[in-house]
Amino acid sequence: MPKVSSVIVPYATYLRVYEPLAAFPEPERGHWARYARRPDRPSCQDELRRSLADLVPTPPVPVPVHESDDAFVLEADGVVCVCPWRTRLRAWQALGELAEDFPLPVLDALLPPVVRHQATQDYERWLAGHPDARPWIRTATWQVPINWFVLFADEEREYGKGSAGEAPVLRYRTPMVQARRRVARGLRALRDAMDESLLIDGLVDVGRWLEEFHPRSVVELDYGGLVHALPAGTLQDDHSAADVAEGIAALRRGDGEGAGEAYGRLVERWRSVRDLRSAN
Numbered sequence: 275m276p277k278v279s280s281v282i283v284p285y286a287t288y289l290r291v292y293e294p295l296a297a298f299p300e301p302e303r304g305h306w307a308r309y310a311r312r313p314d315r316p317s318c319q320d321e322l323r324r325s326l327a328d329l330v331p332t333p334p335v336p337v338p339v340h341e342s343d344d345a346f347v348l349e350a351d352g353v354v355c356v357c358p359w360r361t362r363l364r365a366w367q368a369l370g371e372l373a374e375d376f377p378l379p380v381l382d383a384l385l386p387p388v389v390r391h392q393a394t395q396d397y398e399r400w401l402a403g404h405p406d407a408r409p410w411i412r413t414a415t416w417q418v419p420i421n422w423f424v425l426f427a428d429e430e431r432e433y434g435k436g437s438a439g440e441a442p443v444l445r446y447r448t449p450m451v452q453a454r455r456r457v458a459r460g461l462r463a464l465r466d467a468m469d470e471s472l473l474i475d476g477l478v479d480v481g482r483w484l485e486e487f488h489p490r491s492v493v494e495l496d497y498g499g500l501v502h503a504l505p506a507g508t509l510q511d512d513h514s515a516a517d518v519a520e521g522i523a524a525l526r527r528g529d530g531e532g533a534g535e536a537y538g539r540l541v542e543r544w545r546s547v548r549d550l551r552s553a554n
Contacts, residue, residue: 286498287415287418287422287495288412288414288496289413289496290410291357291450291484291487291491291492292347292350292357292492292493293410294353294354294490294491295353297487297490297491306345307354310356315344316344318498321359336365336385336389336393337366337393338362338365340362341360341362342360344358345359355492357410358410359410360410360411363407363409364409366397366400367409369393369394372385372390408486412480412483416500416547416548417547418500420473421476421480422495423495423514423517424460425446425448425453425456425480425484425495426453426495426515427452427516428515428516428519430446430515431444432445433510435510442506443501444512445495446494447495449491449492450489450491450493453484457477457481461477463522463523463526464477466526467525500547503550504547505546512543517540518540520532521536521540
């Protein structure tokens with residue numbers, strides 16, 4: 275059977291919310307204020323390495339024993355904002371999605387049924403005492419969900435080629451108020467154009483999630499490890515958020531042909547990633 279480390283690859287993308295310190299109650303606010311002043315804060319790669327390391331032991335440890343007290347930090351308009359990792363909560367939630375990604379025999383080889391059952395029981399007990407818990411980070415593997423792109427504009431795109439020993443970076447950042455406004459506009463256009471679709475369902479879900487956070491938060495889409503699955507030229511020329519915005523604008527005008535052309539560009543751009551995923 276394949277080893278866990280050979281099957282679970284870091285081709286993951288992330289949708290993150292950074293909340294201002296004022297959004298957190300004490301004593302958590304004090305913790306994050308002190309944390310933000312640390313010069314040695316861990317990076318995205320550190321988070322990924324830690325999560326993969328837990329999958330190497332036999333049996334693997336799908337959910338950390340203790341919740342992480344780390345976070346990503348950025349400053350927006352002079353306001354310190356943090357995005358807690360909440361690795362334990364996200365691991366529990368990811369376990370529930372594994373059945374959609376792997377056939378049962380492969381899943382059983384990755385995580386034995388007894389391990390999954392114990393993790394599920396632990397999550398149910400924990401959730402009973404934390405019914406309002408929600409993650410600050412959403413993760414997708416081998417893709418960027420189309421509904422994520424709806425939150426951003428092309429001018430918010432940040433691309434860096436990377437240097438020796440460093441991977442390229444592709445991300446978007448926008449104020450929470452803009453992200454919520456684009457969700458609302460996108461939903462109106464989609465609902466006017468079609469009765470129902472997975473895109474509408476996904477956008478409704480993302481919109482509800484965003485409503486959980488402080489209005490002065492910052493929303494970030496990070497291509498993360500997916501940059502390793504995209505050729506450099508493809509990554510540099512990737513303007514998927516612009517294509518999604520153009521498609522929604524076309525729907526708003528009643529221009530089905532224009533919307534189809536924008537969607538076609540998205541499909542073609544992501545074809546190489548889909549083919550690589552199938553090969554793996």
